[in-house]
Amino acid sequence: MAKRPTRLRFTEDDLSSDAVKKAAGKAEKAAAKAEKAVDKITPKKHRKLRQEADVSASRTAKLRFGKAKADDIPPKPSGIKRTVTHAPVDTLSANVHKSISRYEDDNVGVQTAHQTELGAETAYHIADHAVYSHKLKAYDKAEKLVSKSDKANVNALFEKFKKDNPNASSNPLSRWRQKHNIKKEYAAARAGKGGKATAKGAGKTAKGVKSLTQKIADFCVSHKTALLWVLAIGLLFMVISGMFSACSTMFQGGTQVVLGTSFTAEDEDILGTDEDYTALENDLRSQVDNIESTHPGYDEYRYALDEIGHNPYELAAYLTVVFEDYTREEVQAELVRLFEEQYDLELDEEVEIRSYTTTDEDGNTSTVYYEYRILNVTLTNYGLGNVIASSRLTAEQWERYKVLLETLGNRSYLFGEDVSSAPGGGGEYTDYDIPGEALTDTAFANMVREAEKYLGYPYVWGGSSPSTSFDCSGFVSWVINNCGNGWSVGRQTANGLKNLCDIIPPSEAKPGDLIFFxxxxxxxxxxxxxxxxxxxxxxxxxDPISYASIETNYWQQHFYCIGRIP
Structure with a gap:
């Protein structure tokens, strides 16, 4: 069983830090959404148990990790269990109908009653399937929101750690390890393991250290003269030996940290390799653009196209952990393999039988049937990050890959300000309170309501749904199709959405319009x-999904046009 969302409790001192206060607010908001979703799938008797447990819980608890059944989410509806449960009834029903059908031809009354019964059973099965499908969707939504709440809680705990430990190491690798440890401790507490034992062990350790410290202090007071001679001789020895080894050790340690967080190939090879991968994508783009000339003769071409593109830092990080100090020539075969796994172009022919009516000179009409040929063109971008995640990286390679993404390989200058090259992962996002008068437009309010569900979701190349996360056009296409305004544009690229819109002057832009760069x-x-x-x-x-000002220099330099959905 999955656990209910956890609500963190912070002291006033904790909340005196703006960073902690902001992170705590986001965590509370995420927990509230998750709890609401969980309540929808929780039976009333379980809700009552949980409410009673909440009332009796200590008000001073920092975390509420439930152990009782009242804190668990009911198990996910099982397709196997459902099939097994329905199978005997369905089999019996089929045998009965088979027996009845032998006598139907001789008895009109029996046949009519039988058809009515079949219709009722069909309606029952349809309704039963709809209920089952609804339960699955509700459970999946609750699971995702609880996961999102956990992520927000970890971020808040990390901000508290930074506040409580201002002198903690600030290099990227150390920060990542600190946050990773918090995630592990949080996960253990959520699972009901280690929390109490850890606290008890920490107290015991602290007590032991204090006792040992007191003994050492007593010894130093009673043997101070001898101790001074020992310290002087030891200090002299360390100075002499340190002259030969200290610099070397410091250099080696510092070098290991830098190398572990850096791309090791030359800039020329990193950029050249990315150009080669981009060239493969450009060839694919050209292939799609020329479909109608290379596959002529169809009455209609229907397109469902994902964005073509990749995160260059993901490519550089992956090649670094696999090939280390690679050259452009060494990785060509691997580039082709990654490309073939990232993209899938499918061409499917569909033939419809259509008709039209003609009238001759005598006024007689006749129907003419003909074939209407359609070519469905589907391009799927599974996302380079997803392809890499499914590659056979060792645990050590995977950890280093994530660190390289966080540090950008210490080469943040390589790919400029490209929005697509930001490291993935989601997390911090800019929120914004839309003025109430703008929300009086029902169509716009529907769009905002749908769009804000995904604040904080990471940027994923080719992503087009909440289950995969989104890229820019996948996100906007999803909002348009699912906001309840009756629009259906399919999965479009940014340029595809522009071509569907009416282009208007920037001075006439209003909330709900699309803005293109x-x-x-x-x-x-x-x-x-x-x-x-x-x-x-x-x-x-x-990266992640967020509110942003379009008046910054970056967006002003890349502004293209404003489009209005017809």
Whole structure:
């Protein structure tokens, strides 16, 4: 069974830090959403047990990790269990209907009653399936929101750690390890393991240290003269030996940290390799653009295309952990393998029989049937990050890969300000309170309500749904299709969305319009899209999904146009 969301409790001293206060607020908001979703799938008797447990719980508890059944989410509806449960009834029903059908032809009354019974059973099975499907969706939503709440809690605990330990190491590798340890401790506490034992062990250790410290102090007071001679001789020895080894040790240790967080290939090879991968993507883009000339003769071409592109830092990090100090020539075969796993282009022919009516000179009409040929073009981008995650990296390689993404390999200058090259992972995002008067527009309010569900979701190349997360156009396409305004645009690229819109002057932009940018990565036309929310702000899938000002120098330099959904 999965656990209910956990609510953190911070002291006033903790909340005196703006960073902790902000993170705690986000954690509380995430926990509230998760708890609401969990309550929808929790039977009333379980809710009552949980409420009674909450009342009796200590008000001074820092964390509430439940052990009782009242704190658990009910088990996910089982497809296997459902099949086993229904199978005997379905089999019996089928045998009965088979027996009845032998006599139907001789008895009209029996046949009519039998058909009515079949219709009722069909309606029952449809309704039963709908209930089962609804339960699955509700459970999946609750699971995702609880997971998101846990992530927000870890972020809040990490901010508290930084506040309580201002002198802790600040290099990226140490920060990552500190946060990783907090995640492990949090997960153990959530699982009901280690929390009490750890606290008891820590107290015992502290007591032992205090006792040993007191003994050492007593010894020093009673033997201070002898101790001074010993210290003087030891100090002299350390100075002499240190002259030969200290510099070497410091250099080696510092070098290991830098190398562990850095790309080790030359800039020329890193950039050249990325150009080679981009060239493969450009060839694919050209192939898609010329489908109608290379596959002529169809009456209609239907496109469902993911964005073409990749995160160059993901590519460089992966090649570093696999090949280390690689050259451009050494990795060509691996580039082709990654590319073939990232993209899938499918062409499917569909033939529809259509008709039209003709009238001759005598006024007689006739129907003419003909074949209407359609070519469905589907391009799927599974995301380079997902391909890498499914690769056979060792645990050590995977940990280093994540560190390289966080540090950008200590080469943040390589790929400029490209929004697509930001490291993945989600987390911190900019929130924004939209003025109430803008929300009086029902269509815009529907868009905002859907879009804000995914604040904090990471940028994932090719992502187009909550289960995979999103890229920029996947996010906007999802909001348009699922906000309840009756729109259906399919899965579009940024340029595809632009082509569907009516282009309007920037001075006429209003909340709900789409805002397009160009040149944020190497592609023609629109390369990035967001939803304009008024007052110079947009909500878009950067990294993570967030609100952002369009009046910064970066977005002003890349501004393309404003589009209005018809």
């Amino acid at each position: 160009q040149g944020t990565y190497n592609t023609s036309g629109a390369s990035h899209v967001g939803i304009y929310v008024g007052n110079g702000m947009m909500i878009h899938c950067g």
